[in-house]
Amino acid sequence: MNLWQLLQTGGFTMYILLSCSILSLAIILERFIYYRLRSRVPRVGFMALIQESLEKGNVKRALEICKDTNTPFSSVVHSGLTLYGHNEVVISNAMEREVTIETVKLERLTSIVGTIGSTAVYIGLFGTVLGIIRAFHDISKTGSGGISVVINGISEALVCTAAGLCVAVPAVIAYNYFVKKVDSFITDMELSASEIMDSMKVKQR
Numbered sequence: 275m276n277l278w279q280l281l282q283t284g285g286f287t288m289y290i291l292l293s294c295s296i297l298s299l300a301i302i303l304e305r306f307i308y309y310r311l312r313s314r315v316p317r318v319g320f321m322a323l324i325q326e327s328l329e330k331g332n333v334k335r336a337l338e339i340c341k342d343t344n345t346p347f348s349s350v351v352h353s354g355l356t357l358y359g360h361n362e363v364v365i366s367n368a369m370e371r372e373v374t375i376e377t378v379k380l381e382r383l384t385s386i387v388g389t390i391g392s393t394a395v396y397i398g399l400f401g402t403v404l405g406i407i408r409a410f411h412d413i414s415k416t417g418s419g420g421i422s423v424v425i426n427g428i429s430e431a432l433v434c435t436a437a438g439l440c441v442a443v444p445a446v447i448a449y450n451y452f453v454k455k456v457d458s459f460i461t462d463m464e465l466s467a468s469e470i471m472d473s474m475k476v477k478q479r
Contacts, residue, residue: 287401287434291394295441298390301383302448309380309455315343317462321469324351328473333358346376346459347466354470362471369467373460380459384452391445398438405431 320343327336333355340352353372357365409428 287397287404288437290397291401291434291437291441294390294394294397298387298441298445298448301387302444305384305387305448305452309459312345313459315345315348317345317347317466320345320348321351321466324355324470325473345462346380347462349376350463351466351470354467354474358474362474365474366467366471369470373463373467376463377456377460380456381452384449384456387445387452388449391442391449394442394445395438398434398436398441401434401438402431405434 320339323339324336327333327339337352337355340348340355350369350372354365354369357368405428409431
């Protein structure tokens, strides 16, 4: 069966699942590319360059390195270095706010994938129930229960179940990956902020 035949067999539930699948795949692709672009520079190497610049007292150079590096932790470090020389609490609060801002950017749209992953199976089951209802309805109309009478309803039920699983499984896997990836980004941001605070304390002494 081709896609069009599957859609016709599954009924309107299949169109809902198809829409969910397209939306989920689009978000998954966008997030993969986004995370890839924002994780090209390793944190250790980046922080080594920042520490070297600060040891030389060249804060301006450190800020330029942050601007040239497209990662969440570089944005956090930049927000702290911008307030270099200010009170430690002010600098720490600024970096915490930046961590929150970057986390929101990283989590953008991921909840949609999670929702699709958790509901696609139920949408498929809904189609399954409709298929069974259709089968019993056909039996009541004909007054008999031959296989030729119920085959359409059973086909609709099975197709919807399979489609729901096909949409849900990739979405759940991708969502779990996103959660782990965001946690990794957050860890890098928090470690970078901590290192910058320590460097500033040493420098001020």
